[in-house]
Amino acid sequence: MKVLSFYNIKGGVGKTTFAVNTAFEAARTGLKTLLWDLDPQASASYILRIAPKFKGEIRRVGEKNPRLSKSIKETDWPLLDILPGDFELRTLSQSLQERKRQANRLNLSIKYLQPDYDLIVIDSPPEASLVSENIINSSNLICAPVIPNYLSLNSLDQFTVFVDQAKKKRTNTCAAFNFVDQRKKLHKEIIQSYLGTDPRFIDHFIPASSLVESMATRRNPIQCISPNSIAAEAFKNICEDLLTLIND
Numbered sequence: 001m002k003v004l005s006f007y008n009i010k011g012g013v014g015k016t017t018f019a020v021n022t023a024f025e026a027a028r029t030g031l032k033t034l035l036w037d038l039d040p041q042a043s044a045s046y047i048l049r050i051a052p053k054f055k056g057e058i059r060r061v062g063e064k065n066p067r068l069s070k071s072i073k074e075t076d077w078p079l080l081d082i083l084p085g086d087f088e089l090r091t092l093s094q095s096l097q098e099r100k101r102q103a104n105r106l107n108l109s110i111k112y113l114q115p116d117y118d119l120i121v122i123d124s125p126p127e128a129s130l131v132s133e134n135i136i137n138s139s140n141l142i143c144a145p146v147i148p149n150y151l152s153l154n155s156l157d158q159f160t161v162f163v164d165q166a167k168k169k170r171t172n173t174c175a176a177f178n179f180v181d182q183r184k185k186l187h188k189e190i191i192q193s194y195l196g197t198d199p200r201f202i203d204h205f206i207p208a209s210s211l212v213e214s215m216a217t218r219r220n221p222i223q224c225i226s227p228n229s230i231a232a233e234a235f236k237n238i239c240e241d242l243l244t245l246i247n248d
């Protein structure tokens with residue numbers, strides 16, 4: 001069982017979009033997959049049409065507790081389950097802080113869930129917190145979606161420093177460009193100078209696409225909205241890249 005997390009300190013870069021589409025693709029390739037929505041915004045759960053239902057469960061996160069798996073829901077697709085997010089998760093860092101080995105608690109829950117899954121995909125909140133440290137410490141691979149502009153690249157440098165400081169075990173990291181608009185000179189320049197040069201970036205990237213944006217209104221993964229689109233193909237390629245990296 002492997003844990004793949006989408007994480008970036010910066011908000012709005014595509015973590016949820018990547019988490020939903022990658023989890024969907026992984027399940028489609030035959031991996032029994034759990035998407036764990038650890039963001040209080042619960043956007044991944046919203047896209048997959050799963051209502052938050054997390055009453056009193058906050059204490060279960062970070063414990064080896066059977067009640068946590070009771071919150072898991074099946075999605076409309078085979079092999080894809082979700083542990084939905086809830087606004088209650090906003091207090092998770094505080095709750096973890098009160099416990100021993102506070103940066104390593106999520107691992108306990110994951111150890112409890114792992115016999116049932118081949119892959120756990122985590123959607124993270126945009127912050128550098130104790131929750132983020134726990135996510136880093138329980139992941140085999142962390143992928144940061146990055147918009148091709150210099151503020152987003154600065155955040156990637158902060159991500160690299162934070163992950164290196166926080167991680168307690170061997171965790172691979174990578175980055176993937178999102179929102180790429182090749183008609184923009186800046187995007188073209190950044191893509192050309194980083195891809196193939198900066199080893200943090202995987203080769204494939206996601207174009208800016210109104211189809212991707214429509215995932216939140218149509219409440220479906222991109223593959224279900226437009227299977228033959230360039231964006232759906234790009235997510236398929238990125239999922240392959242990430243599954244190769246995670247098994248390295």
Ligand SMILES: Nc1ncnc2c1ncn2[C@@H]1O[C@H](COP(=O)(O)OP(=O)(O)OP(=O)(O)O)[C@@H](O)[C@H]1O
Pocket residue numbers: 010011012013014015016017018039041043124125126178179180206207208209210212213214215216
């Ligand atoms: N490639 C893309 N093309 C067009 N819109 C996109 C693309 N990727 C993401 N979006 C849209 O951008 C917005 C932010 O994406 P998303 O919610 O995935 O980011 P996030 O990093 O999870 O944000 P947060 O930090 O708030 O959790 C959403 O409305 C999403 O539909």
Ligand SMILES: [Mg+2]
Pocket residue numbers: 015016017039041043123124
């Ligand atoms: Mg998100």
